[in-house]
Amino acid sequence: MQTPQIKDNNYLDMEFRPLQEQEEIQRDLIKHMLVYIKENSPFYQKSLSEYCDKDFNELPFTTKEDIAKHNRDLLCVPENQIAESVSTSGSTGKPVYLHLTSTDLHRLADVEGRAFSSMGIKNGDKVLLAVTLDRLFMAGMAYYLGVAKAGARSLRIGPGQLGGIIELIKELKPQSIVAVPSTLKMLCERLQDEGVPNPLKKALLIGEPIRDDIGESTPHARYIQETTGMQLFSSYGISEIQGSFVECDKGCGAHLHTDLMHVEITNEDGQILKDGEYGEVVITSLGVTGMPLLRFKTGDIASLDTTPCLCGRKSPRISPIRGRLAQRLKVKGVNIFPNQVYRALDRIEDVTDYYIEAHEHSPGCDRLIVHCHTENNSLSEKDLASTLGTFLRVTPEVIFSHESVIKSTIRSHSNRKTARFIDRRPSVNKNK
Ligand SMILES: [Zn+2]
Known part of the structure; x- marks a missing residue:
């Protein structure tokens, strides 16, 4: 059996090399990957x-x-070489299992180690891991491996009770944290309320975006930065390709690791789009031995920027994720994602809470209804609809509701990742 080229640390400076050189190395790695999967995976054979x-x-x-249907046939190694099986969070249906060899675990450590190094985390630093480390999730485990790779110390507290996290902060004073933005915001508020000095200087944020697609911080991120001065790093991780991308300190997109993954942005017909154009993110994992994937369709929408970054890296950068392909709405001919509606609502001061609802108007044409509560009655439903229209390029229907109604609607849907988005389109629901 041929092993793919794993050159641990050999390409650590890869992202600083001229883009053309990165692309040449990548072409070789892709060739190697294709030979490997044709020889070893029954599915790709x-x-x-x-x-x-x-x-x-x-x-x-x-x-x-x-991956769900041909799970075993995608494997390139005998089952006894699998060191760890994980599953994706199942946000689009049933959980999907992925299998990693011990070589893949080393590669994963390398991916995340680079993330921490690019954040300036080094030997002697303490990193509080306030994310899920069990339940077959890959992310927490990957960050744990990455902290070790960067030579730093892990504090594996998990996302649970804030009280426990605060005790740990008092005792061991970690300088960095990995968390979801909403958890970090709550933590910062509690530290302030209880008068506990906040030692955290840097945060790697996962799960929710901290910037919209024009680069403006979300309200959670703004609150954290303004009240704590903490440096925030956004990340985009995909379990299936066993990797993630993290922003550098310039905060203008997450850098690709060109020796570990190949990224394309494609349109609905599968054609590759130009720099700056938004489309589906398609990724090929490089250097994976257990379950390497060729041109994996992530279902996420983003764009690429191949101009050199101010940090000195020349690897392309991926924009914040605009949304999931499955959640894309077509309202009066305009494509729109729930995230864009949230960002627009977040900019309107009077709006205190909201959820949005999608219905099918006719095939290929959706209705978007914004249910929201406003603080002082300075805006009418019509005013708000037209303000949203200027942000979104299409005017939604707006219905004012009592705060308690909105909260209970969000809560009753909160077992799903997107509690503020209720999709009532039959074409979407029949797949669930
Ligand atoms: Zn950079």
């Missing part, structure tokens, strides 16, 4: 058999459904 002399961008995509 079959699916690639008719694509002998095709260019890379003509090769077939791999979907989440493929």
Whole structure:
């Protein structure tokens, strides 16, 4: 069995090399990956058999459904070489299992170690991991490996009770934290209320965006920065390709690790889009031995920027995720994502709480209803609809509701990741 080229640390300076050189190295790694999966994965042996002399961008995509359906056939190693199995959070359906060899765990440590190093975390630093470390989630485990790789110390508290996190902060005074933005905001508020000095200087934020697609901070991120002065780093992680991308301290997109993953942005027909154009993020994992994936369709919408960054890195950067493909709405001919509606609502001071609802108006044409509560009655439903229209390029329907009604609606849907988005479109619900 041929092993893919794993050169631990060999490419640590990869992202600083000229982009052309990065692309040349990447082409070699892709060639190697293709040979490896054709030789070792029954799934790719079959699916690639008719694509002998095709260019890379003509090769077939791999979907989440493929991983669920052909789980064993995607494996490139015998089962006794699997060191860890994880599952994705199942936000789009049933959990999907992924299998990693011990080599893959080293690669994962390398990916996340780079994230911490680019944040300036080093030997002697303490990193509080306030994220889920069990339940087959990959992220927490990956960050744990990354902290060790960066030579720092892990404090594995998990996301649970804030009281326990505060005790640990008092006792061991960590300088950095990995958390979801809403948890970090609550933690900062509690520290302030209880008069506990906040030693945290840097935060790696996962799960929720901290910037919108024009680069403006979300209200949670703004609150944390203004009240604590903490440096915030946004990240985008994808379990299926065993990796994540983290912003550098310039905060203008997350840098790609060109030796570990190949990223494309594609349109609905699968064609590759230009720099700055938004489309689906498609990723090929490089250097993975257990379950490498070719052109995996993530279902996330973002764009790429290949101009050099002010930090000196020349690897392309990926924008904040605009939304999930499955949540895209088409309202009066305009494509729109729930995240964009949230950001617009967050900018209007009088709006204190909200949720949004999507209905199908006719095939391919959706209705967007914004249910919200406003603080002082200075705005009418019509005023608010037209203000939202200027931000969103399409005017939604607005219905004012009592705060308690909004809160209970969000709570009753809170077992789903997107509690503020209620999708009543039949085409979406029939797949669930
Ligand atoms: Zn940078």
